[in-house]
Amino acid sequence: MMLIPCPWCGPRNESEFHYGGAAGVAYPADPGALSDEEWARYLFFRDNPKGPFEERWSHSAGCRRWFTLVRDTVTNEIVAS
Amino acid sequence: MTGQEFRTDRGGLVDRSRPLRFRFDGRDYTGYEGDTLASALLANGVHRTGASIRLGRPRGIFSAGVEEPNALVQIEEPFPEPMLPATTVELYDGLVARGLGGRGRLADRPDPARYDAIHAHCDVLVVGAGPAGLAAASAAASAGGRVIVIDDQPRPGGSLLGAGSPVPELPPNPELRLLTRTTAFGYYDDNYVVAVERRTNHLGANAPAHLSRERIWRIRAREVVLATGAHERSLAFADNDRPGVMLAGAARTYVNRYGVRPGRRAVVMTTNDSAYAAALDLHAAGVEIAAVADLRPGGSPAWAQRCAERGIDVLDGHAVARVIGEDRVSAVTLRRKDGGPARDLDADLLLVSGGWNPVAALYSQAGGRLTYDEELGAFRPDGSCRQAVTVVGTHTPGIAVWTLPGGDPATAFVDLQRDVTVADLERATGTGMRSVEHVKRYTTAGTAHDQGKTSGTLTSGVVAGLIGAEIGELGTTTFRPPYAPVSFAALAGRDRGLRYDPVRVTALHAWHEAHGAPFENVGQWKRPWYYPGDGEDMVTAVLRECRAAREGVAMMDASTLGKIEVGGPDAAVLLDRLYTNMMSTLKVGAVRYGVMCRPDGMVLDDGTVSRLAEDRFLVTTTTGNAAAVLDWMEEWLQTEWPELRVHCTSVTEQWATVAVVGPRSREVVAALSPGLDVSREGFGFMTWRDAVLAGIPGRVFRISFSGELAYELNVSWWDAAALWDAVLAAGAAHGITPYGTETMHVLRAEKGYPIIGQDTDGTVTPYDLGLGWAVSKKKPDFVGKRSFSRADTSRADRKQLVGLLPDDGRTLLPEGAHLVETPALPEPPVPTLGHVTSAYHSAALGRTFALALVRGGRDRIGERVFAPLGDDLVPVTITSSVLYDPEGARRDG
Amino acid sequence: MAEPTTRHSPLAGAADRLARVTDAAGGAIAMAEVPFLTQLDLRLDPKGPAAAALGVTLPTHACTSARSGDVDVLWLGPDEWLVVGPPGAAERLAGQLRPAAGSEHVSVVDVSAQRTTLLLSGPRVRDLLALGCAIDLHPRSFGPGDCVQTELAHAPVVLFRRDPGFLIFVRASFAAHLADWLVDASVEYTGIPT
């Protein structure tokens, strides 16, 4: 049970959060201008590193705000938030 | 009843004024309050507790604590419980147990005891209330911290109890909590430690019913101090498993803490100083010490001197050469390690100390690494853990000796509980295994309920010797929770039965219950499934309810629909981007059906959007998706379009919803709301009005999920019961019929309306559902749009929603049934055309029908395909998904 | 505004069971529904001019509340508050808040029926809540006026530390579950098995 630092509410149990996957994958400004391959890359391709990973979380059982943090996928240590 | 002939005359922490009767393996005994089952058995001269699991060799009590590998018992009374170490079972009056030679037996009746769980928070959590733990706890408490100390024994003291030493008192402090009889069994991320407290187990049949028997503690600590001490280990030598072979420290505990002599005459063998104290304490309690064999050449002169003062022989550089006796040790042969004459010594007890392993399981679970310490001859925490944890305590140096020469390696045990011997380890390494993890899986060493507490390091040591490696390089196997076995009852706690997951109910639940409705689970909701009349089964009741909706008037509690108010100047922009169809063109007072997709183009949810005001919309979602859709809206608003001035607020339980459905529904609504123009022209399909309904302020929506003329009435959740009663009264003259979710499903399926999550599975586009009309061609973009031009979403052979009519109109296809092309099954693998998603009896059609997702389904309309059911292939004809009123003539009454 | 007699609070049917717990617990625990409180969900930019004009104080520290007259304003998020007033005050409060915002975008949604409220008090109330709530409710970390959105008994709740105890806002559909859970959790103090 990780203790995740919500930037608004402070540290709360992991069970209060929803995981949102990799951070920094913006919705393309003009999806219609993308090739099928580029669009597929946006939809389906994500990094899965062993180590620090920038990812999104939502404090779904609390303030419902989305935020980004960096978690070490090996140790679950939150190295930046 | 036999007397406690091995009980000392005085001393120990048992209460001799409180005798307790118990039965073991069919014989009655007496012990004292403060005993464990093991100490009480030893007091009565019982060593042998069972036979080993694989080889059936007699086994006896080996330790005095949680590390016990041998003495597993089955509790029979007061309530059956399998596989508990006798060394951890506190004695109580009326205990009935028997020794186990393997697996135990679960109770054949429900456990009447309560189990629960509790959360706790502290600045410092100290695990272990021995001398180091008590000191750490006192210091933390006096520094003003909130402190929790947990210990698995009934009283604090740890090793002091076994040594017969006084135990320092914890300072009185309201912020210092001592949890005894509590085992920390899991150490998770960010100092989250889970423990089990045995609250009333020790009271046996006298346990009060209102207290939980066991309680799971979920403790979040700023800092954790591990003061978990060490477990003594044995050595591998032939017949080291005989009853009467016991860890030296355990024997000392039996004498000092329990006032029990574990035998009459003992041989002691040790690799370190600690066993001398055991020898002296046993001697003082009247146990004859035949000899102390110290494997260290030269031994310990200081201890040897103290032994000599008491007339105890100390033989340095000696080891056990042979153990004689099967059911119980009767003699031990000692020999110098470098040869020389053998000495045969009569003894009924062989006390062994092969060194002390720091208890590092929790540290390892926390992510800390262990390092081999030459001085200790054991693995210890290396201080590298990323979590805020410190390890305290002192340890006993000793030499690392793993095996003794001579004897049959097939009787030299490393893991007593799994019956793993040196010979087994030789076989494993002989096959080429070089990792202890492989050896563990091959031999099962360390995998029993004790998780190798006494055997893990010994296994590593023996394996290292066999393959010529350094034990420090070889390492140990990984420690995982739980540190000690935990009952499933405790883990389940109160989260069982109806409390396993919250049950959500509408404001009309009591009415549904009173009218005999069985309930269907929809997400966490309980929804009335149907209302059986006298003697009606489900099919009959649903046919009756369907007929009422199609021919007269019927009503349903639709309050579980998710409802979200979307407000703000940019609300229409948000909805245009999230729904496939255009919402910004909706006029105030109008309602539109909408579909939401994920970016990959797959349907996420559907519902209606009503424009309440220029800048306010009421959105409905499917029952199970309300929270997900709200989260979805927030995600896009917060992470992609923070510039939009929109707020989304759940109002699911603000508004109760009653659907009034059927050709006579207009008259019912007119009677409820005399001021409302309900005429076809005055209140058109897909519009909504504010209205007062039987005196209750609310809203009326002209929405139909059945194809019939229908209204959805919204009032405050508080007014739901009053509205429901009013609708019943207003509809009585028309025979208004309440209906449940099954009828709702039939009615919508007859019209081909899909249910997201039932007729879809996350791989279905709006086009697949025949909802292309709800996908805007005008909007430059919306979530999902780009995916509709991917090759995969425009394939002609995608699975599409169609209707199915079985040849035999009485055949109800099971949901999930596959469809194949041919009337006989080809050789496997059989290609499937798709599967049935919904199937019902239809009153309107006078027959059964189904909806299905079928490959290229719309082009196959009219084709006959087959559903393999059991041994039969049931012929069905593919039809349009709209089987009833395809012209839509009925929606306006 | 007079309360229509047609109303049923979500825990009306549980009132007797809650009262029995209070009686049997001998002062250790007391619990009862506080029905029909006015609740408005308020969303706005706390730095904008509307925030100052509302006539109520908006707490800006996470998980705190502010009281103005008979109204409590609970922090739910950086731009979200729960405005809690006595029964029947929804129109009055909404009528005060909406115009105060002027042309600024605020969202005021009446959610009075969305959640009902339980008042729990007594010396053992924290122990009771700890059976199903992972938040640290120790007086050092959760004092009077503090509030938190979290889960209790696996149900979403807003816990509000309000003398003499804790006000628990629970969604109407979860209320019966929570009441059942609380009654069962109280067995340790009441001795009445459920």
Ligand SMILES: [Zn+2]
């Ligand atoms: Zn938060």
